[in-house]
Amino acid sequence: MKPVPSVDLNDFLSDDPIKKQDFVDRLGKAYQDIGFVALKGHFLDDALVEKLYSEIKNFFDLPTEIKQRYEIPGIGGQRGYVSFGKESAKGKKEGDLKEFWHFGQYVEGDAKLEAEYPKNVIVKELPEFNAVGKEVFKMLEKTAKYVLRALAIHLNLKDTYFDDYILNGNSILRPIHYPPIVNEPKEAVRAAAHGDINLITLLIGAQGKGLQVKNNKGEWVDAIAAPDELMINVGDMLSRHTNNKLKSTIHRVVNPPKDLWGTSRYSVPFFMHPVSDMKLDVLEGCIDEAHPKQYExxxxxxxxxxxxIELGLKN
Structure with missing residues (x-):
């Protein structure tokens, strides 16, 4: 049995109430037990994923001095390029062995948020890069909306509870490149153990070994998705909002065996954030005598x- 359960979004989108409720129950159980699920039936097609990988490989293959032109000071790495080793996990001083790019929200009909969010950065050398990134962003955002609707039902909320909070939300699409490892890393890994900040994360590129999840027994288990699946996990915002009913699971990306050090690894997480003024106050339905309110x-x-600030991306 896979450590991370699989579900199919088509069941939730179907007109069959039994299939729909089964999806809600299985999703809710997975997020209460381990905080991760592998999802089929999402809105990304194979051709779009192939185009995305082609474009991000083209970008990360650019000379370092060109990539660094797209590193924007003063915005906490929220848009554009973040160079190798700059981000570290909370409480860890060693930088992760990765470089990455950030596509942000494409605001529609909200001048206040348009002014609040940094602008997306256009890569002049690659004419398709930004268009492909935007299309993937939109398809993952659409997928995330339905996952959150299922979770709202699981939490006995109106199914559209999250809709207004995620419309024009401060979400991020992050193509990551873990370059070949040249020298023996002392303490650094490709991504140190951490929990995500946001509501939920949708990950493209968890088909090979590397991503590991800490289960309820404190053991690290491999989280491997099938080629047609996204790996989706709960972030700290949703865990906090539900008083830890839904679990934000600690996970990491470990270094490969030494004979594979010469290979790159790519993955593309989509961090679904709400609008900044969403209150993360603990939901009343998640508080009882056995589970008192845990968060301010x-x-x-x-x-x-x-x-x-804790991650070292802002002062």
Missing amino acids: NITAGAFLNERL
């Missing part, structure tokens, strides 16, 4: 800012 009230924007 905070907005999503304030929580994000705290975490970016």
Whole structure:
């Protein structure tokens, strides 16, 4: 049996109430047990994924001095390029063995948010890069909306509870390149153990070994998706909002065996964030005598800012 359960979004989107409820139950159980699920039936097709990988490989193959032109100071790495080793996990001083890019929200009909979010950065050398990134962003955002609708039902909320919070939300699409390892890393790994900041994360590129999840027994288990699956996990914002009913699981990306050090690894997580003024106050339905309220009230924007400082991306 796979450590991470699989579900099919087509069941939730069907007109069959039994299939729909089964999806909700299985998704909710997975997120209460391990915090991760592998999802089929999402809105990304194979051709789009292939185009995305082609474009991100083209970008990361550019000379370092060209990539660094797209590293924008003063915005906490929220858009454009973040160079190798710059990000570290919370509480860890060694930088992760990765470089990455950030596509951000494409705001529609909200001048306030358009002014609040940094602008997306256009890569002049690659005419298709930004268009492909935007298309993938939109398809993952659409997938995430239905996953959150299923979770809202599981939490006994209205199914559209999250819709207004994620419309024009501060979400991020992050193509990551883990370059070949040249020298023996002392303490660094490709991505040190961490929990995600956001509501949920949708990951493209968990088909090979590397991503590991800590289960309820404290054991590290491989989280491997099938080629047609996205790996989706709960982030700290949703865990906090539900008083830890839904679990934000610690995970990491380990270094490969030495005979594979010469290979690159690519993955593309989509971090689904709400708008900054969403209140992450613990839901009343997740508080009872056995589960007293564990967190102070905070907005999503304030929580994000705290975490970016902890990660070394903001001062």
